[in-house]
Amino acid sequence: MKRLSEATLADLSVAVRRPVYDRAQIATGIVHLGVGAFHRAHQAVYTDDVLARDPRWGIVAASLRSPDTYDALEPQNGLYTVSVRSKAGESLRVIGSISRIIVAPEAVDELLGIMAHPATRIVSLTVTEKGYCHDPATGVLNEKHPDIVHDLGEPRRPRSAPGLIVEALRRRHAVGTPPFTVLTCDNLPSNGRTVKRVLVRYAELIDSDLGRWVESEVACPSTMVDRIVPATTDEDRARIGQILGARDAWPVVTEPFTQWVIEDDFPQGRPAWEVTGAEFVTDVEPFEHMKLRLLNGSHSTLAYLGYLAGYETVAEAMADPAYERLVHGLMDEEVTPTLHMPPGSDIASYKRALIERFKNPALKHRTWQIAMDGSQKLPQRLLGTVRDCLRNNASVHRLTLGVAAWMRYVTGIDETGAQIDVRDPMAARLRTLADRAGSSAERLAGELFAVREIFGDDLPKDLRFTDAVTVALTHLYAKGAKRTVAEFTSTLS
Structure with a gap:
């Protein structure tokens, strides 16, 4: 040809x-x-x-x-x-x-x-x-x-x-x-x-x-x-x-x-x-927050939890009703209250469009691809929203489930015991910390919270955040991602 x-x-x-x-x-x-x-x-x-x-x-x-x-x-x-x-x-x-x-x-x-x-x-x-x-x-x-x-x-x-x-x-x-x-x-x-x-x-x-x-x-x-x-x-x-x-x-x-x-x-x-x-x-910041938190935050959450559950693409993960419920809840209950959009902005329509985009079966967006460089993405996609929620004494449970899934993912070992090809500029350091923690969710969370380039100095001191992540990580180890998401969304719905 x-x-x-x-x-x-x-x-x-x-x-x-x-x-x-x-x-x-x-x-x-x-x-x-x-x-x-x-x-x-x-x-x-x-x-x-x-x-x-x-x-x-x-x-x-x-x-x-x-x-x-x-x-x-x-x-x-x-x-x-x-x-x-x-x-x-x-x-x-x-x-x-x-x-x-x-x-x-x-x-x-x-x-x-x-x-x-x-x-x-x-x-x-x-x-x-x-x-x-x-x-x-x-x-x-x-x-x-x-x-x-x-x-x-x-x-x-x-x-x-x-x-x-x-x-x-x-x-x-x-x-x-x-x-x-x-x-x-x-x-x-x-x-x-x-x-x-x-x-x-x-x-x-x-x-x-x-x-x-x-x-x-x-x-x-x-x-x-x-x-x-x-x-x-x-x-x-x-x-x-x-x-x-x-x-x-x-x-x-x-x-x-x-x-x-x-x-x-x-x-x-x-x-x-x-x-x-x-x-x-004149000011991009409201639109930037909307996209980073609604699209990218949901994408990363789907990527880590989806990969761990064996879903190769975002569309496959979204075909699981529990995962779709998780994304709806994340967007509506935890992200949207942190957004401050100009008059006339239609956040509801944007969220509906996102759900349809995530479910597009013709677009085979691999969870592994989205999971790359998580150490660089987490502060923008999830942790900024976490900080705003904590300031407002609002729920962070869905956000922290996404953070816990990232922690489980960067250990480099999936739920079947197979190697995960973790692509991240900090991959070697994160793997060393994970190996030092062994199979303990509490130790792993503690080791990773100490990475200040990701979590800063404030979040590791906030028990509302650290406790929620540790509990979610414990469930991921004990029950696996698919069952954890199913039980989690059932409890919160």
Whole structure:
């Protein structure tokens, strides 16, 4: 089968949407760090819609670690397919907004040169929570992070996202070029302010004057992004290739729903993303809390409890009535009272849509995939809500069941005694703590509560939280996840 590329675009199936603009006329206006599936199914699609109106906003995308995406898409001239799947069927669209992919470790000077060029007005990121090299519990730069230690020693050849951004900003500052806008699209609380704090501190460590310039001049608008994007499988590649009429080495699969809420703070200009469905607001935080706590908090809870029960996908877990009851209760009883949305916001409709999205059988979102990097995700997805509930003397039982399931998961041994492939930057440390605790739920909880990067200094001292987690963890060990969820939801209903 022929390969998807510029040369084969015209030969694709007539049912497939493709770029309606001349890619040869596209200029680079955006550099994106972290060219993963989410970016390609979300921001790159919004930008693709803009390019027909304004060709100044093409994307140069950089992979900070692996060359896999480059290897897949470079022979395709950066083209790839977005498959939107639901119970109603599947639709395909070829995206052309990424004009070039760079593997940062292999071409760091070239990447920095593009970032420092005056035409680059936005540097966006989807590097996941761990890519910011920060302390998830406090949101400050982790100055002992190995990548930060490396970059401070070799600031002209950085390998971290903060190091790359600050070095590019330093080059612009040195020649009088205005700074680009830094647009984070990751699930961090107050993500714009968090990335600004990280960048300012890193810049201060390089040069105090540079730190002051970054603090006063660099715009870091906050965003809320929402679209479920499972990992692409070989089955997806084969099915999409048959429909497409060409082989795509790395398509992305997603759902019909998509949302992007952005603070409108772009001193050097921006694409007209609003005409493609993005929403520009003065304050993203209420929307961010809604998404992080309702969607991501529920997702993580489903991921750990679902994986432990043997459910491979979110849809399989949601097909269990007890798990669906748990998610409804989590959203309605524990999360929603902590939200403070602007007038006119329809939280009830958003929650109903989430339930349907979670139950989408065509979207095979693996619980194991969502469970990755839990040490970085828990503070944002569950523990912030826990803190708000405790301040209001409200229930945290469903939230703490999710935390307990994470504790059970990171032991690295499932309910059948088989190994769990725990992917987490703290996996080795967490496994050491779990091994030291043995089979005691109480000891395991105590060991993990002491990880201040996750739980901070406050939560381990609050018996309402620690007791509830320990009780839930004891039940998970004694009865397993499936029975625990069934009994738990029956008791609370």
